[in-house]
Amino acid sequence: MFINNSGVDFTMIVDIQKLSVDYSGIKVLDDISFGIAEGDFLGIIGPNGAGKSTLFHCMLGLRTQYDGTIKFFGQDIRDSRKYLSQVGFVPQKPVVDRNFPATIREVLSMSQNSSDSKKVDEALQKVWMHELADRRIGDLSVGQQQRVFIAKALVNSPKILVLDEPVTGIDQYNQDLFFQILGELNTKEKISIIWASHDLDAVERLASKVACLNKTLFFHGISKEFFSDDEMLKKYSETSMQMHMHHH
Amino acid sequence: MTFEAVSYESIPHALISGIAISLLCSVVGLFLVLRKFSLFGDALAHSAFGGVAFGLFIGIYPLWIACAVAILSALGLSKIRQKFDISGDAIVAILLSTGLGAGVILVSLTEDFEFHDIEEFLFGSAIVDTQNVVTILALAGAILTILFFTYKKILYSTFSEEQAKASGIPVEKMSYLLITMAGVTVVISMQLVGVLLISALFVLPNVSAMLYARSFKQTVILSMLFAVSATVSGIIMSYQFEIAQAGCIVLVAAAIFVGSLVAKGSGLVKTAGILAKRA
Numbered sequence: 206m207f208i209n210n211s212g213v214d215f216t217m218i219v220d221i222q223k224l225s226v227d228y229s230g231i232k233v234l235d236d237i238s239f240g241i242a243e244g245d246f247l248g249i250i251g252p253n254g255a256g257k258s259t260l261f262h263c264m265l266g267l268r269t270q271y272d273g274t275i276k277f278f279g280q281d282i283r284d285s286r287k288y289l290s291q292v293g294f295v296p297q298k299p300v301v302d303r304n305f306p307a308t309i310r311e312v313l314s315m316s317q318n319s320s321d322s323k324k325v326d327e328a329l330q331k332v333w334m335h336e337l338a339d340r341r342i343g344d345l346s347v348g349q350q351q352r353v354f355i356a357k358a359l360v361n362s363p364k365i366l367v368l369d370e371p372v373t374g375i376d377q378y379n380q381d382l383f384f385q386i387l388g389e390l391n392t393k394e395k396i397s398i399i400w401a402s403h404d405l406d407a408v409e410r411l412a413s414k415v416a417c418l419n420k421t422l423f424f425h426g427i428s429k430e431f432f433s434d435d436e437m438l439k440k441y442s443e444t445s446m447q448m449h450m451h452h453h
Numbered sequence: 454m455t456f457e458a459v460s461y462e463s464i465p466h467a468l469i470s471g472i473a474i475s476l477l478c479s480v481v482g483l484f485l486v487l488r489k490f491s492l493f494g495d496a497l498a499h500s501a502f503g504g505v506a507f508g509l510f511i512g513i514y515p516l517w518i519a520c521a522v523a524i525l526s527a528l529g530l531s532k533i534r535q536k537f538d539i540s541g542d543a544i545v546a547i548l549l550s551t552g553l554g555a556g557v558i559l560v561s562l563t564e565d566f567e568f569h570d571i572e573e574f575l576f577g578s579a580i581v582d583t584q585n586v587v588t589i590l591a592l593a594g595a596i597l598t599i600l601f602f603t604y605k606k607i608l609y610s611t612f613s614e615e616q617a618k619a620s621g622i623p624v625e626k627m628s629y630l631l632i633t634m635a636g637v638t639v640v641i642s643m644q645l646v647g648v649l650l651i652s653a654l655f656v657l658p659n660v661s662a663m664l665y666a667r668s669f670k671q672t673v674i675l676s677m678l679f680a681v682s683a684t685v686s687g688i689i690m691s692y693q694f695e696i697a698q699a700g701c702i703v704l705v706a707a708a709i710f711v712g713s714l715v716a717k718g719s720g721l722v723k724t725a726g727i728l729a730k731r732a
């Protein structure tokens with residue numbers, strides 16, 4: 206039930222071994238190892254400063270100074286960046302310059318190699334933003350922008366979606382819609398999802414696996430096991446006291 | 454000293470090269486403006502001035518030395534910027550003052566130096582030489598072609614460095630490419646408007662366009678339109694009233710900007726969104 210150190214397994218599409226990161230001498234990730242199998246829906250939980258975003262930055266090649274190895278589709282990401290075309294990423298805080306002169310449609314097609322406007326429309330439809338497609342990105346609310354970025358992550362039909370707290374700033378109704386979309390992407394389109402969240406309830410409802418992170422990985426396994434293990438939950442809430450997070 | 458007005462014979466040359474330069478400056482400048490690097494053109498021009506002075510000093514035609522100096526120093530500084538996390542505006546200041554400082558020293562060291570040699574680089578001059586026009590057209594064409602094939606990637610890296618990188622775009626390479634193209638653009642344009650006024654062509658048409666445009670495409674088209682009209686009417690004004698060409702171009706560009714502000718402020722034009730919904 207604890208950290209899975211089973212070594213190379215070819216059903217693993219992501220394989221992280223002994224990942225450690227420090228910022229000027231201070232360790233923020235310490236010896237993290239886990240894998241993601243095809244079709245997994247992995248919720249990554251951990252308090253502020255736990256290292257979730259840092260982990261994602263390493264996985265996506267945004268941070269190259271780390272110890273250990275990260276493999277996508279069996280290949281070390283230090284050797285090739287090709288895997289990125291199969292990965293959609295929604296960053297924690299997308300910064301949008303209010304004056305940036307681009308429509309939502311243009312923002313989505315920036316990440317496309319071809320100018321396939323049908324895919325752009327489809328992706329926008331998935332987040333209910335197609336009616337606003339010709340609005341300027343800076344004119345949207347933060348929550349609407351977040352939805353655009355989710356659509357942007359979907360536009361190239363990725364095999365893996367990496368979401369760093371994607372629903373911050375989205376209202377309850379749209380959060381539920383969004384969770385529904387994630388579920389469908391995972392079950393129907395077989396997209397593997399890696400999702401960092403502070404929302405334990407949502408993680409319990411949606412994720413099939415859970416990784417609990419706070420500098421070290423102190424749980425990685427089946428979601429049900431985590432949420433039915435009171436010891437684990439207690440340990441989790443102790444480490445995240447400062448976050449005022451309670452599991453009901 | 455004599456600021457050059459356009460003469461009758463040089464009007465075709467001036468117009469052709471002026472239009473090419475305006476198109477180039479408005480597109481390259483747009484990316485710089487969007488990167489909050491509006492004064493980068495100025496910084497490049499000042500370090501190019503250092504290069505011009507160096508060229509005069511060693512007696513080689515200064516423009517290509519200027520080009521090399523501007524690009525190399527800008528590339529070097531942007532490397533340093535990345536490594537030590539220095540802000541963009543500080544880099545601009547460093548490049549600008551160092552280039553000018555070096556230039557001034559070199560000028561003072563150059564024997565039998567005449568102000569006229571450097572004046573055309575400072576304030577621009579009428580372009581009369583056919584060979585020169587051909588070079589300008591060729592370089593402008595080359596850069597616009599490269600931009601046509603890479604603008605999506607450059608735009609994406611401008612929009613969000615993080616997201617662009619995470620989708621596999623070589624963000625650093627794109628930024629070096631942009632700097633190099635900006636360097637060449639500056640050196641070509643120096644002939645038209647000079648070191649001191651180059652920012653006007655990079656910035657004014659774009660800021661005016663961004664007041665109206667809703668989409669990136671609209672911004673590019675409007676900005677090109679503004680830049681070309683400023684240059685063409687500036688050149689004609691210069692000929693008509695026998696006044697300095699560079700000043701005319703810049704003032705018309707500024708007038709377009711002020712006009713845009715007024716038109717927008719008074720609600721005359723709401724947004725260009727009405728004009729082209731799906732541009």
Ligand SMILES: Nc1ncnc2c1ncn2[C@@H]1O[C@H](COP(=O)(O)OP(=O)(O)OP(=O)(O)O)[C@@H](O)[C@H]1O
Nearest residue numbers: 228229233251252253254255256257258259260297
């Ligand atoms: N650029 C940086 N320089 C120095 N320290 C950093 C940097 N980025 C992050 N850190 C540190 O690394 C640790 C992990 O940060 P990270 O952003 O990965 O946490 P997180 O789990 O994503 O937190 P949150 O829930 O708030 O998003 C924190 O202690 C933070 O202070």
Ligand SMILES: [Mg+2]
Nearest residue numbers: 257258297369
């Ligand atoms: Mg984070």
